Amino acid sequence: EPEVTQTPSHQVTQMGQEVILRCVPISNHLYFYWYRQILGQKVEFLVSFYNNEISEKSEIFDDQFSVERPDGSNFTLKIRSTKLEDSAMYFCAGVSGQEDYGYTFGSGTRLTVV
Amino acid sequence: QKEVEQNSGPLSVPEGAIASLNCTYSDRGSQSFFWYRQYSGKSPELIMSIYSNGDKEDGRFTAQLNKASQYVSLLIRDSQPSDSATYLCAVAWGDGNKLVFGAGTILRVKS
Numbered sequence: 001e002p003e004v005t006q007t008p009s010h011q012v013t014q015m016g017q018e019v020i021l022r023c024v025p026i027s028n029h030l031y032f033y034w035y036r037q038i039l040g041q042k043v044e045f046l047v048s049f050y051n052n053e054i055s056e057k058s059e060i061f062d063d064q065f066s067v068e069r070p071d072g073s074n075f076t077l078k079i080r081s082t083k084l085e086d087s088a089m090y091f092c093a094g095v096s097g098q099e100d101y102g103y104t105f106g107s108g109t110r111l112t113v114v
Numbered sequence: 115q116k117e118v119e120q121n122s123g124p125l126s127v128p129e130g131a132i133a134s135l136n137c138t139y140s141d142r143g144s145q146s147f148f149w150y151r152q153y154s155g156k157s158p159e160l161i162m163s164i165y166s167n168g169d170k171e172d173g174r175f176t177a178q179l180n181k182a183s184q185y186v187s188l189l190i191r192d193s194q195p196s197d198s199a200t201y202l203c204a205v206a207w208g209d210g211n212k213l214v215f216g217a218g219t220i221l222r223v224k225s
Contacts (some may be wrong), residue, residue, distance in 0.1 A: 033212060042217050043158060043202065048210030056210035091157050095211070102148065102160040103204075103213055 002026040004106035006092050012112045016081050021109045023075040023092030033093040033103070034067065034077045036060075043091070049075065082113045116141050116207050120216035129225045133190040137203030137216055140184070146206035147179055148213065149188045151199045158202055158215075162188065193223045 005024040013019050025032055034046040047057040047067055054067065066078045079086055092106040117140040127133045135149075146165055150158035162177040164170045164186065170177045176189040186205075190197055200218040207214055 031211065033210075035213075043204075043213075043215040045212045045214065048208075048212050050210060056208050056212055058212075089155075089157075093213075102163050104160065105150075105157040108157045 002104075004029075004092055004094055004104050006090075006106035006109050008109060009107065010110045010112070012114060013082055015084060015113055018078065018080050019082060019111060021077045021079075021090050021092075021111070023077075023106055024073060025075055025092070025094040026096075026104060028096045029094030029104070030097045031055075031095045032069070032075050033095075035091045035093060035105075036088040037091065038085075038088045046077070079111075082111075084113050087111055087113045116205070116214050118203055118205050118214050118216040120201075120203050120219050122217055122219060124220040124222050126222045126224060127193050129193060129195060129223055131193050131223075133193045133197070133221055133223070135188040135190075135201050135203075135219050135221065137186045137188075138184055139186070139203075139205045141205070141207060142181070142184060144181075144184075144205045144207060146211070147177070147186045148204040148206070149175075149177060149186075150202040150204060150215075151197075152202055152218065153199050158204075161201075190221075193221075195223050195225045197221060198223045 032049040048055045089108045095103045149162045164177040174191045178187045202218045203216040204213040
């Protein structure tokens with residue numbers, strides 16, 4: 001069964017540094033999402049991406065964050081000037097948009113800011 | 115603010131019993147509803163999607179939707195210890211059809 005692939009699985013970074021989280025969606029997915037989950041808390045929506053542009057973003061997704069689909073396959077989340085409170089699991093997800101669809105999540109990247 | 119509410123649990127059931135998980139949502143206009151299972155430290159895994167009022171069955175799982183009451187439930191028959199996990203209810207909203215998640219219900223199946 002096709003999978004959404006995320007790299008790295010775990011990243012440790014110093015406060016103030018920039019990180020790039022990468023995702024390879026399933027080939028027939030048209031809509032892409034980033035979510036995060038702080039330890040012990042809800043899965044929170046960050047941003048949705050369709051047709052090479054942001055379709056919706058949450059209030060969490062401020063100027064510190066950006067998304068790109070640089071080569072038509074990979075989908076990246078960049079976090080500039082990381083803060084301690086950015087420590088979380090970050091999940092990429094995709095959906096095909098077809099009937100009876102389901103959103104498929106990647107295995108996640110655990111980001112630890114020290 | 116769109117809300118999805120779940121009882122955090124833990125819900126403890128003996129092996130072989132039926133586990134019943136419940137969820138309410140705030141937006142009457144919502145059309146798409148999902149149940150995900152999440153093991154500790156892992157990503158959400160889709161169990162069921164439901165779009166119409168009534169029941170939808172898939173193996174040991176049955177999702178129930180009542181749009182008038184803004185209520186979604188998941189029944190797990192013949193519960194197994196491997197079903198022990200956090201169950202997340204999610205509702206799709208907005209132009210980008212983002213998922214809004216509840217906080218999840220912890221299910222413990224005792225052997």
